[in-house]
Amino acid sequence: MKHWVKDARSILQKRGLKGTQEEIARASGNRLLADFKGFNFDFSTWDAEENRPEGYGSKDFHGNCSPTIIYGLLLKYAPENSVVFDPMAGSGTFVDVAHAMGYQNVLAYDIHRFRDDITEKDAEQTNLDNESIDFVFAHFPYWKLIQYTESNVSDLSRLSYNEFIIKTENVFREMHRILKKGKFFAVMIGNMRENGVIDLESDFSVIGRKYFRLWDKIVKKIRTWEGKGGERMRLAVARARARDSTVINHDTILVFRKD
Ligand SMILES: C[S@@+](CC[C@H](N)C(=O)[O-])C[C@H]1O[C@@H](n2cnc3c(N)ncnc32)[C@H](O)[C@@H]1O
Numbered sequence: 001m002k003h004w005v006k007d008a009r010s011i012l013q014k015r016g017l018k019g020t021q022e023e024i025a026r027a028s029g030n031r032l033l034a035d036f037k038g039f040n041f042d043f044s045t046w047d048a049e050e051n052r053p054e055g056y057g058s059k060d061f062h063g064n065c066s067p068t069i070i071y072g073l074l075l076k077y078a079p080e081n082s083v084v085f086d087p088m089a090g091s092g093t094f095v096d097v098a099h100a101m102g103y104q105n106v107l108a109y110d111i112h113r114f115r116d117d118i119t120e121k122d123a124e125q126t127n128l129d130n131e132s133i134d135f136v137f138a139h140f141p142y143w144k145l146i147q148y149t150e151s152n153v154s155d156l157s158r159l160s161y162n163e164f165i166i167k168t169e170n171v172f173r174e175m176h177r178i179l180k181k182g183k184f185f186a187v188m189i190g191n192m193r194e195n196g197v198i199d200l201e202s203d204f205s206v207i208g209r210k211y212f213r214l215w216d217k218i219v220k221k222i223r224t225w226e227g228k229g230g231e232r233m234r235l236a237v238a239r240a241r242a243r244d245s246t247v248i249n250h251d252t253i254l255v256f257r258k259d
Pocket of ligand 1: 088093
């Protein structure tokens with residue numbers, strides 16, 4: 001019997017697992033997970049599933065993100081044994097995907113502690129050591145689109161746009177400080193409308209390029225409009241037509257590299 005087969009079988013037996021594709025992936029430390037099979041991350045447009053797999057963060061958390069996107073980013077930009085960090089962890093989607101993929105060192109902060117494994121801290125000041133992190137994923141508030149706290153002064157979603165941009169730059173500077181050279185900082189952000197487009201994607205790209213090299217730019221399709229029997233979609237389209245505009249149905253993932 002080949003050595004690796006024996007090895008994999010004994011790992012399964014020790015853990016009392018049967019050997020489904022997902023179990024094997026987890027038990028052997030292989031980062032490929034069956035939950036996300038079939039998605040293609042090779043091109044610069046990503047179409048995440050409408051029905052998110054269970055067990056990764058919470059779909060009920062307003063402003064949660066797709067586990068599939070986090071999976072794709074970790075696969076591509078965070079090799080095995082990386083120390084990975086989400087400074088705005090929300091419901092913990094990143095933490096759950098990273099653990100399922102076998103990462104041993106997973107850090108998660110947020111100004112509001114939604115779960116016990118998330119540390120309450122402002123992303124602007126992490127107190128982490130210089131150049132101690134291998135990969136950062138930050139899913140920022142889309143300015144005030146969703147307000148995350150009642151009155152927390154650190155909450156990015158409660159600031160004026162000017163203050164929001166200044167604080168965003170502080171966070172980028174902090175991520176640059178803690179990231180190791182040659183490693184990646186992935187930011188997910190989307191635009192919003194208020195008397196025209198507020199181009200957060202563009203502003204974030206300009207800020208990021210002051211500190212990092214823009215390594216990848218991925219457009220992610222938003223499918224949440226399509227739920228609830230199509231009613232949300234019909235209303236959004238009707239409003240957009242009445243205003244001579246389009247329905248925003250994409251987010252952007254900016255992937256920066258520290259040189
Ligand atoms: C878009 S949500 C993240 C959702 C998360 N990716 C998930 O799947 O559940 C943005 C998060 O940023 C947090 N936040 C706002 N201001 C922050 C700050 N200054 N430092 C850290 N987190 C902050 C909010 O509390 C919120 O949880």
